[in-house]
Amino acid sequence: MSNASAPTASPSPALREEAESLLRRLAGESARLREDQWTAIHALVEEHRRALVVQRTGWGKSAVYFVATALLRARGAGPTVIVSPLLALMRNQIEAAERAGIRARTINSANLHEWEDIQAEVAAGEVDVLLISPERLNNPDFRDEVLPKLASEVGLLVVDEAHTVSDWGHDFRPDYRRIRTFLADLPPGVPVLATTATANARVVADVAEQLGTHGEGDTADTLVLRGTLDRESLALHVVRLGSPEERFAFLAEQLPKLPGSGIIYTLTVAATDEVAAFLRSRGFEVASYSGRTEDAERRQAEADLLGNRIKALVATSALGMGFDKPDLGFVVHLGAPNSPIAYYQQVGRAGRGVDHAEVLLLPGAEDRAIWQYFASLAFPPEQQVRQTLDALDAAGRPLSTAALEPRVDLRRSRLETMLKVLDVDGAVRRVKGGWESTGRSWHYDGERYARVAAAREAEQRSMIEYESTGECRMTFLRRQLDDPAIEGPCGRCDNCAGAKYTASVSGEGAEAARAALAKPGVQIAARKLWPTGMSALGVALTGKIPAGEAAETGRALGRLTDLGWGARLRDLLADGTADQPLPAPMVDGIVKVLAAWDWKQRPTAVVSIGSHTRPGLIADTARRIAAIGRLEYLGAVDPVVTAAAGQARRGNSAQRLMQVHDAFALSPALAEAVAAHQGPVLVVDDRVDTGWTMTVAARMLRQAGADEVLPFALALEA
Known part of the structure; x- marks a missing residue:
């Protein structure tokens, strides 16, 4: 334990007994306050201090703020405001609060229809705890009309997952930095609690400084309570397999042997779908969970995992901080996160209420490319x-x-x-x-941005080191988090206790995985609207794309982020790769995509998109498709030499449309052939990113007389 300063007054025995009684209502008759829990509660309730609690997942940080809330409310304080990052976590917290007789409500993007009623309940004093997402702090209506009154009446402010306040934290969120403004607006003497399970010394110092910035007297000196991060229930393993097929097969063969139910983390949304589909094909009850999952589906997936109705939830980091299941028996990572700190956060979901949980990392060759992509999204x-x-x-x-x-x-x-x-x-x-x-x-x-980028790169190197280290894996992770209480090897991980899993799979399992990953075909969504404000770029396109000028929903062989087709497509389309004819293995995949396409009417002709970089590949692909399907190849939409030609692809939709809207032309021969042709036209390109090249080409072909335009590409960017 590390304290910024000791309590200023002797704790009241009566207050502690009251706190212990509340804890038993919350967590059961056998529950007893840990000493640091009591220290934090006393500091908040009797001393009205600001405190930062850095303790491992499952330690009981939520018990601190729920018990403190009940004590403060009993003494006439206003409601507690909890800034919490994810809806799943909010739902867990509300259920926990109700067990302790605490009235909790939430304001977030999923319950807009309830906002007015909830705000009225808060104003009437009927709410003990209000949970809000950090994004609410800068919603104009909430910030200007609700927040000032809330700040003046709040009895306790809680910042959950407080490492996101710091840009040194592994999951920095700009919206969380609005909390500094909220802190500045709090009346003197309002206690503040920040909690996290994953913060190294630099993040702890940063968050503690931010908490103490606006205080006076004792409240300016943030109380820091930090405990050991060892997780006695977790057995950490790393299994290195050579290919995605082997990792899929290994997962399917080991899943029945893993205890209870658990989480399988992937690095991309595409991978969640691939893994979940494969495991279902092997007879497992699993669900997928990502940033694209609808709220109702998320709720159902969470409920199914909590109720042990599924073996695993296949998830991206969208679930990382947002799920509380004490009996979670395992966590598997198919692909390594880019930080040991983020990895510890995610594996910490397992083994909270059970004596033993299995943690497996299955790193992949594509991990670093995915890390580099996310790094490109920096400031x-x-x-x-x-x-x-x-x-x-x-x-x-x-x-x-x-x-x-x-x-x-x-x-x-x-x-x-x-x-x-x-x-x-x-x-x-x-x-x-x-x-x-x-x-x-x-x-x-x-x-500062360079220092943060350098810190991220150092974390990536540490993650690679974790994969190959021969020392105790739990010790390695705890050292990355500057755990002050490391005593020795855990005795449970593969390096301490010996390898439990072998990097081998059965021939049948590998073949099943290979077949699943070789299954081609993803949809290309058709653009429906022109981007806003194109007139500012000299492009006279606005509003809805007329039905007579629009493309239909298309298909691609695969995504560049796929675990199956992704590697082959990335190699084929990488910068610097020579223009070449279509590789033979991809022909078979294209045939399968076309055979499974549920188009309204089969295409009768093929057109290719001209290219400055891969004219041979695109034209050869289009001709192969025409020959296989006995379709007429009409020719190529010609690239036009413009001021934008040769420039790097622009990032956002408006800029990309500006670049391509006049970058192509129909030759008189192609225009005549399209006008004379009857039936849908299949348009072929190498890759689709924003979709505007296909949209512009489709518009030109429709204007020339094409009945329908069906886009086809080798790769979809994401």
Whole structure:
């Protein structure tokens, strides 16, 4: 345990007994407060201090704030506000609060229809705990109309998963930095509790400093309570297998032997679908869970895992901090996270209420490429930031993110993250209708961004080291988290106790996995609307794409992020790879995709998209398809030499459409052939990213007289 300072008053025995009684209501008759739990509760309730609790998953951090809430409410304090990152975690917390007789409600994106009623209940004093997502803190209506009153009445502020406050944390979220403003608006003497299970010394110092920034007297000195991060129930293993097929087969063969039910983490959304589909084909009851999963499906998947109705939940990090199942028997990672700290966070979901849980890491060759992709989404260069600020200044009015896209060469998700950071820094402000400039001067802290990037790279190197280390794996992870109480080897991991799993699979299992991963075909969604604000880029396209000019839903052989087809497609389409004819193994895949395509009417002709970089590959693919399907090959949509030709592909939709809208032309011969042709036309390209090349080509072909346009590409970017 590490304290910023000792308690300023002797703890009251009566208060402790009251706290112990509340804990028993929350966690059962045998529950007793840990000493650090009691220290934190006393500091919050009697001393009104600010505290940071860094304790392992399952230690009982939520018990601290629920017991403190009940004690404070009994003494006339206002409601507790908990800033919590994920809906699943909120649902778990509400259920726990109700067990202790605490009235809890939540305001988040999934219950918009309840907001007005909940706010009325809070105003009437009928709510003990209000859970909000960090995104609510900068929602204009909530920030301007609800938050000031809430800040004036709050009895306790809780920041859950507090490592996300720090840009040194493995899961930094700009919205969490709004908590600094919330802290500044709190009346003197309002206690604050921050909790996390994964923070190294640098993150602890950063969060503690932020908590103490606005306090006075004792509250300015944040109480830090930090315990051992050892997890006695976890047995850590690393199994290195050579290919995705072997990892899939290994997973299917070992899954029945793993205790209870658990979580299988993957690095991409595509992988969750692939893994879940394969395991179902092998007879397992599993569900998938990612950022694309609808809320109702998420709830059902969570309930099924909690009720042990499924063997595993196949999930991305969307589940990472958001699930509480004490008897979770295993966690498997199909692909390594990019940080030992993030890895510890995720494996910490297992073994909280059982004596033994299995933890397996199955690293893949594609892991580093995926890490590099996510690293590319870091804070943009200064030029792009200044471009955004200049655009807002010039507009003189709020601009939505969509309206900014034509003016700034950033994908929407990255643009939104950047705007949130600028909002926290005071350079922009989110308002109804979008974002506006505050006119304040702003400094691009390139040195700090570089330090953060270097820290991320160091974490990646440490993760690679974890995979191959010969020392105790739990000791390795605890050292990455600057655990102050490391005593010796765990005695449970594969390096301490010997390898339990062999890196081998049966021939039948490998063949089944190979067949599953070789299954080709993903949909290419058709664009329905032109991007907002194209007139600012000199492109006169707006609103809905007319039905007579639109493409149909298309197909691709696979995604570049697929575990099956992804590696082959990445190799074929990598920068620097020579233009070449279509490799023979891909022909078989294309035949399967075309055979399974549920089109309304079979295509009768093929057109290829001309290319400056891969004309041979695309034309050969189109001709092969025409020959196989006995279709007429009409020719290629010609690339036009423009000012944008040869430039790197632009990032967001508006910029990409601007680049390609006049980059192609129909030759008189092709236009005549299309006009004379009857039936749908299949249009072939090498890859689809934003989809605008296909959309523009489809529009030209429809205008030339094509009945329908069916896009086909070798690869879908994501």
